[in-house]
Amino acid sequence: MKNIIFYCLLFVTTIGNAQKTYTQTLKLMGSRFDITVVAENETQGNEYIQLAIEEIQRIEKLISSWDPKSNTSKINANAGIKPVKTSPELVGLIERCTKISQITDGAFDITYASMDKIWKFDGSVTEMPSPEKVKASVSKVGYQNIVIDKLNQTVFLKKVGMKIGFGAVGKGYAADVAKKLLMRKGVKAGIINASGDMNTWGIQPNGDFWEVAITNPKDKTKAFGMLPIHNNAVVTSGNYEKFILINGKRYTHIIDPRTGYPAHGLSSVTIFAPKAELADALATSVFVMGKEIGLNRINQIPNVECIIVDDEGNLYKSNNILFNKL
Ligand code: ADP
Numbered sequence: 001m002k003n004i005i006f007y008c009l010l011f012v013t014t015i016g017n018a019q020k021t022y023t024q025t026l027k028l029m030g031s032r033f034d035i036t037v038v039a040e041n042e043t044q045g046n047e048y049i050q051l052a053i054e055e056i057q058r059i060e061k062l063i064s065s066w067d068p069k070s071n072t073s074k075i076n077a078n079a080g081i082k083p084v085k086t087s088p089e090l091v092g093l094i095e096r097c098t099k100i101s102q103i104t105d106g107a108f109d110i111t112y113a114s115m116d117k118i119w120k121f122d123g124s125v126t127e128m129p130s131p132e133k134v135k136a137s138v139s140k141v142g143y144q145n146i147v148i149d150k151l152n153q154t155v156f157l158k159k160v161g162m163k164i165g166f167g168a169v170g171k172g173y174a175a176d177v178a179k180k181l182l183m184r185k186g187v188k189a190g191i192i193n194a195s196g197d198m199n200t201w202g203i204q205p206n207g208d209f210w211e212v213a214i215t216n217p218k219d220k221t222k223a224f225g226m227l228p229i230h231n232n233a234v235v236t237s238g239n240y241e242k243f244i245l246i247n248g249k250r251y252t253h254i255i256d257p258r259t260g261y262p263a264h265g266l267s268s269v270t271i272f273a274p275k276a277e278l279a280d281a282l283a284t285s286v287f288v289m290g291k292e293i294g295l296n297r298i299n300q301i302p303n304v305e306c307i308i309v310d311d312e313g314n315l316y317k318s319n320n321i322l323f324n325k326l
């Protein structure tokens, strides 16, 4: 969805040491991915892209909640029953997610997945659920009930019916690991673009930085401006794709896990961070926290910046965005 806000300008050029950019677009993790690498020729470019694809598919298998054989599904199936032996990679991801929950006072919470599905985004919900129903829907939500045993590499969800899900960080994490792998293989520059969640490294063959366009979510023909990005991730959470309309009001798919109600007040949150996983998690978090608390939190995290557009189209940015036109 985020390609509404962001798109990347790719300049295929032969300046310099005859390196070019090669891009493939495909569906991974249920989303559109555009993978761009700088390589010497097409064969090499395709080989690199294939490596990234396999890496993203590996992550999909690890974190999928649909595949009953995935590590994540096993943890969910054993909620309230027993700890589940898990790969160090997934233990690490879950642990980092609980840290994000701590610094966002629970605005971000991977146990959101246990919520009763009272907000369905298929057109079937036409009126507000009762306050009692909403309250009851979050009874099993709570990152405090995730027990991580690092020594034994196990994860235990304390309550029966608890579930974890990586809808808010999975694409970011996959983009990080794919980028890391390609950098290790010697790919000098590229972009993993997961539906507008951009993760870049290096520079374009013509020596320019990669750039993202920041446009107004209300009028995408009007760009606020271009921002250069270098070894950085840019992720946006917005309310304009997956939402429900009740009495003309828009309710987004990002839910405040503390109340059970959809987050409101903002139309988009864009986070700049060294890693896409962090950017992804924080974009969802700020969406829930709102502009005051969200900006305040982001201003306290080094190397992380934020641009918020509220429902009225007003723009807010964190302290260190050095871009005058924004
Ligand atoms: P997108 O999926 O459009 O990239 P996000 O990264 O903001 O947007 O993720 C939204 C998804 O995250 C939701 O569809 C849901 O699966 C999950 N989610 C919703 N609310 C929360 C929350 N408060 N904390 C963690 N995950 C959430």
Ligand code: MG
Residues within 6 Å of the ligand: 167, 168, 169, 237, 279, 280, 281, 282, 283, 284
């Ligand atoms: Mg997110």
